[in-house]
Amino acid sequence: xxxxxxxxxxxxxxxxxxxxxxxxxxxxxxxxxxxxxxxxxxxxxxxxxxxxxxxxxxxxxxxxxxxxxxxxxxxxxxxxxxxxxxxxxxxxxxxxxxxxxxxxxxxxxxxxxxxxxxxxxxxxxxxxxxxxxxxxxxxxxxxxxxxxxxxxxxxxxxxxxxxxxxxxxxxxxxxxxxxxxxxxxxxxxxxxxxxxxxxxxxxxxxxxxxxxxxxxxxxxxxxxxxxxxxxxxxxxxxxxxxxxxxxxxxxxxxxxxxxxxxxxxxxxxxxxxxxx
Numbered sequence: 499x500x501x502x503x504x505x506x507x508x509x510x511x512x513x514x515x516x517x518x519x520x521x522x523x524x525x526x527x528x529x530x531x532x533x534x535x536x537x538x539x540x541x542x543x544x545x546x547x548x549x550x551x552x553x554x555x556x557x558x559x560x561x562x563x564x565x566x567x568x569x570x571x572x573x574x575x576x577x578x579x580x581x582x583x584x585x586x587x588x589x590x591x592x593x594x595x596x597x598x599x600x601x602x603x604x605x606x607x608x609x610x611x612x613x614x615x616x617x618x619x620x621x622x623x624x625x626x627x628x629x630x631x632x633x634x635x636x637x638x639x640x641x642x643x644x645x646x647x648x649x650x651x652x653x654x655x656x657x658x659x660x661x662x663x664x665x666x667x668x669x670x671x672x673x674x675x676x677x678x679x680x681x682x683x684x685x686x687x688x689x690x691x692x693x694x695x696x697x698x699x700x701x702x703x704x705x706x707x708x709x710x711x712x713x714x715x716x717x718x719x720x721x722x723x724x725x726x727x728x729x730x731x732x733x734x735x736x737x738x739x740x741x742x743x744x745x746x747x748x749x750x751x752x753x754x755x756x757x758x759x760x761x762x763x764x765x766x767x768x769x770x771x772x773x774x
Contacts, residue, residue: 499545499555502603506596509565513558513600516545517608523639523774524554524610525767526597528619528626530646531683532575535559538620541744542763551767554610558600560622561591575683580625581649583688593626594633601637616770618642620741621671625649628700635659640773642766645672645739648696658704658727662769664762665693666737670754674733682752701729717759728772734759 503512514535525548529538535557539545548555560576562569569576577584579593597617604610617638619627624646631641632648635655642662665672671679676692698708706725713720717736723729738754740746743763746756 499539502607504599504603506599507592509561509591511559511561511596511599513556514539515557515604515608516548516555518548518552518554518610520609521611522552522554523614523616523770524556524601524604525770526600526615526617527555527557528578528597528617528623529557529560529576530619530621530623531560531577532569532571533560533620533623534569534576537747538741541747542620542741543744544763547763547767553767554604554608556600556604558597560593560626572682578619578622578626578629580622580629580646582622582625582647594630597626597630598634598637612637614639614774616640616642616773618644618766619646620644621646621739628653628696631655631659632703640770642769644741644762644766645669647672647691647693648700653699653703655703658706658725660728660769660773661700661704662728662730662732662766663697663700664732664734664742664760664765666734666739666742666754666757668736668754669739670752671739680752682749697723697731701725704729730769732760732765 499514499516560578562574562576605612624643627643628648632650632653635657640660644664701723706723706729710721719733721731737757740756743758743761
């Protein structure tokens with residue numbers, strides 16, 4: 499993978515990029531709070547899948563609170579400006595413009611197909627996936643947020659965007675029914691809304707029914723919100739705040755238990771492939 503950078507406003511921004519053949523589709527992966535591009539690629543295996551399947555991959559770096567110090571999961575955690583309450587002071591950043599510029603760079607420098615750009619992300623990166631799509635749906639063919647909230651209060655995407663959402667039933671940081679959670683940063687308490695609020699608000703934003711229809715039950719439950727585009731949710735029984743099927747590098751005392759019942763990287767790519 500190559501590392502690229504550009505000046506976006508007052509900040510120097512960087513991203514990892516894995517190239518592919520010309521006119522290939524592009525997957526943009528957005529990290530969770532505290533994660534770096536290299537760390538999440540090791541966690542999720544996206545670059546290995548890109549090499550096998552022949553798509554391009556971009557993993558942008560979020561900004562840490564102190565841009566003059568190296569990023570650190572606890573001491574200086576990179577974080578996206580997804581509209582959520584921040585557990586620490588972060589620099590104001592136009593992350594929507596930054597992600598759009600990463601896509602532009604991949605289109606111009608590497609000739610990826612601008613009609614086949616897909617965005618996925620974990621936790622805070624899932625929230626940023628929702629926000630980017632709410633503001634720039636014209637740039638996205640489909641999205642797949644994992645274990646995060648839609649913090650935009652009244653999202654109005656310019657077009658319905660196919661969506662796959664994934665969450666575990668034992669997520670300590672994004673509890674399915676909402677409630678108070680203890681964050682790993684400064685041991686702070688925060689209140690999280692029920693995930694159903696995110697799903698219902700996004701369903702309304704893309705013209706889908708707010709009432710899902712169950713498609714499969716068991717360890718991996720799939721529900722669909724009927725509408726003009728596909729909007730499916732995948733609920734993994736027993737999964738905590740981890741990338742499903744990943745390396746489970748987060749501390750289970752904070753995040754809950756891992757699970758390999760689903761390999762989210764492969765599942766999401768199969769979902770994206772429908773819209774090529």
